Amino acid sequence: MRLVVILSLATALSLAFAADQATLERGQKEEGRACLPCHSLRLIHSQRLSRAAWNKELDKMTGWGTKIQDRDALLEYLVANFGDDKPVAPPAMTVDGSAKKQ
Amino acid sequence: MTPNRRELFGTMLAFAAASRLRGADDGVVIPGKRPMILHNDRPEDLETPLQYFDTYLTRVDSFFVRQHIPRPAPIDRAAYRLKITGMVSKPVELSLDDLRKLPQFTVTATLECTGNGRGFYTPKVPGIQWGRGAVGNADWRGPKMGDVLKLAGVDPKATYLEIDGADQGVASTPDFVRSMPMQKVMHPATLLALSMNGETPDIHGFPARLIVPGWDGTSWVKWVTRLTPTAEMSKGFFMNPGYRFPKYALPPGAPAKPAELEVIEGMPVKSTITAPADQAKLAMGALTIRGFAWAGENSIERVEVSTDGGSKWREASMPSPKLPFAWRLWQLDWRPSAPGYYTILSRATDSAGRVQPFVPVWNPSGYLWNGIDRVGVTVEAA
Numbered sequence: 001m002r003l004v005v006i007l008s009l010a011t012a013l014s015l016a017f018a019a020d021q022a023t024l025e026r027g028q029k030e031e032g033r034a035c036l037p038c039h040s041l042r043l044i045h046s047q048r049l050s051r052a053a054w055n056k057e058l059d060k061m062t063g064w065g066t067k068i069q070d071r072d073a074l075l076e077y078l079v080a081n082f083g084d085d086k087p088v089a090p091p092a093m094t095v096d097g098s099a100k101k102q
Numbered sequence: 103m104t105p106n107r108r109e110l111f112g113t114m115l116a117f118a119a120a121s122r123l124r125g126a127d128d129g130v131v132i133p134g135k136r137p138m139i140l141h142n143d144r145p146e147d148l149e150t151p152l153q154y155f156d157t158y159l160t161r162v163d164s165f166f167v168r169q170h171i172p173r174p175a176p177i178d179r180a181a182y183r184l185k186i187t188g189m190v191s192k193p194v195e196l197s198l199d200d201l202r203k204l205p206q207f208t209v210t211a212t213l214e215c216t217g218n219g220r221g222f223y224t225p226k227v228p229g230i231q232w233g234r235g236a237v238g239n240a241d242w243r244g245p246k247m248g249d250v251l252k253l254a255g256v257d258p259k260a261t262y263l264e265i266d267g268a269d270q271g272v273a274s275t276p277d278f279v280r281s282m283p284m285q286k287v288m289h290p291a292t293l294l295a296l297s298m299n300g301e302t303p304d305i306h307g308f309p310a311r312l313i314v315p316g317w318d319g320t321s322w323v324k325w326v327t328r329l330t331p332t333a334e335m336s337k338g339f340f341m342n343p344g345y346r347f348p349k350y351a352l353p354p355g356a357p358a359k360p361a362e363l364e365v366i367e368g369m370p371v372k373s374t375i376t377a378p379a380d381q382a383k384l385a386m387g388a389l390t391i392r393g394f395a396w397a398g399e400n401s402i403e404r405v406e407v408s409t410d411g412g413s414k415w416r417e418a419s420m421p422s423p424k425l426p427f428a429w430r431l432w433q434l435d436w437r438p439s440a441p442g443y444y445t446i447l448s449r450a451t452d453s454a455g456r457v458q459p460f461v462p463v464w465n466p467s468g469y470l471w472n473g474i475d476r477v478g479v480t481v482e483a484a
Contacts, residue, residue, distance in 0.1 A: 037272070037273070038272045038273060038275065039142065039144055039145065040142055040143045040144040042140065042141065042142050042143055043141070043142040043147070043230070046141055046142075046230070046231050047226070047228055047231065048226050048231075049226060049228055050225070053226075053227075053228055056228075057228055063274070064271075064273060064274050064275045064276070065272075065273025065274030065275065066273060084225065084226055088221075088231070091139045091140060091141060091149075091231075092130070092139075092140045093137045093138065093139060093140060093151075094130045094131060094132050094135060094137055094138045094140045094143075094148065095129055095130065095131045095137065096131075096136055096137050097131040097132045097133045097134060097135050097136075098134065098135060098136045098163045100131065100133035100134060101133060101134065102132070102133040102134025102135070102303055102304060102305055
């Protein structure tokens with residue numbers, strides 16, 4: 001009996017896990033499609049926002065002309081990766097370009 | 103236990119995805135710039151690392167960059183034209199030579215992004231997560247805006263000036279257009295700069311960039327191509343709701359009340375510690391604590407430094423002149439009496455008596471951070 005419970009739990013867990021993973025992957029794909037044409041992803045990945053704040057950003061960007069097709073997945077992906085409970089990553093540095101003419 | 107494990111799995115997945123993404127476009131080179139803190143590479147949003155702030159004038163190759171929309175292709179200097187339209191007696195198109203023929207003035211002024219320090223606000227707000235380095239001090243040179251506008255004859259009934267640059271929004275992103283009260287436009291220190299520290303870098307808005315000493319960076323429109331005197335403030339996104347500050351302070355995290363948001367004019371008093379670096383390990387002995395301080399249209403009266411978390415304060419010396427618009431460098435010699443961890447604070451006071459606060463006013467867009475600056479250092483026995 002106990003084994004059955006554990007197995008069921010494990011199956012449920014892996015299903016939920018798979019569903020989450022599929023959504024996150026769809027969200028990531030949507031990010032590339034809907035956001036990248038106008039700006040690099042670094043602008044997104046440096047944010048740490050609540051679900052409500054991410055939702056508002058998606059509204060703002062929709063108003064600014066991006067056509068988001070898979071909005072739910074994109075939102076899940078943003079919250080899962082760049083939610084306000086996630087640690088802030090140190091920013092990257094550019095490579096020295098001072099010798100190059102701008 | 104199960105939900106926790108799920109959360110853990112989720113976090114691991116998210117972390118793995120984030121790591122892959124962070125690595126995806128590393129190795130960014132910005133021509134003309136030393137290694138900068140990279141917040142965004144398209145369009146470029148670059149922050150100056152604190153260790154570069156070792157001079158009164160910030161070098162062009164280390165000056166921060168902030169762009170809302172993609173910057174225009176480099177402007178052909180011979181083909182450049184500035185249009186003055188709207189409430190004028192004689193609409194004109196001016197060439198760079200026309201602008202160079204006007205009397206030229208140099209103003210030393212500190213340019214700070216309105217969102218400098220946004221990353222310090224809690225709860226977090228959307229926008230570039232600037233630390234301390236979206237600020238710089240330069241010599242800006244060009245004709246006075248008043249002299250430029252005189253060439254078109256401004257209608258005395260015009261109370262605002264609309265300023266547009268050559269950059270344009272992508273998709274339906276609004277164009278970056280600003281509107282400024284004519285009184286500030288006509289201030290003798292408000293210039294249409296044709297150079298910055300003697301250079302004319304495209305990335306900083308040349309051949310012609312607006313200089314609005316003492317006001318936030320958003321007012322300093324780059325690649326200026328059109329000036330239009332108007333009877334009232336224009337209503338574009340970057341005037342409303344963009345770049346507004348709550349008239350009455352909100353509880354942190356509360357939504358803005360649109361009717362109570364005001365256009366930002368001017369900047370608060372602020373100081374930044376540039377050395378020693380935060381979390382540095384220092385050997386016992388003589389040390390110098392350094393930084394800069396600025397106060398919008400006012401000048402800096404004094405900077406006080408504490409090495410014990412704010413219990414006792416000492417006044418720093420200021421080797422640079424007391425001027426409106428420009429920052430003052432400050433420094434304090436310090437010899438720790440014992441090894442251990444020290445919390446160093448800096449607090450500026452300006453000529454109008456404004457004092458840098460412990461807790462800046464949280465606001466939904468994260469503007470105007472000016473909290474007392476703080477670094478921690480460990481002093482080790484020699």
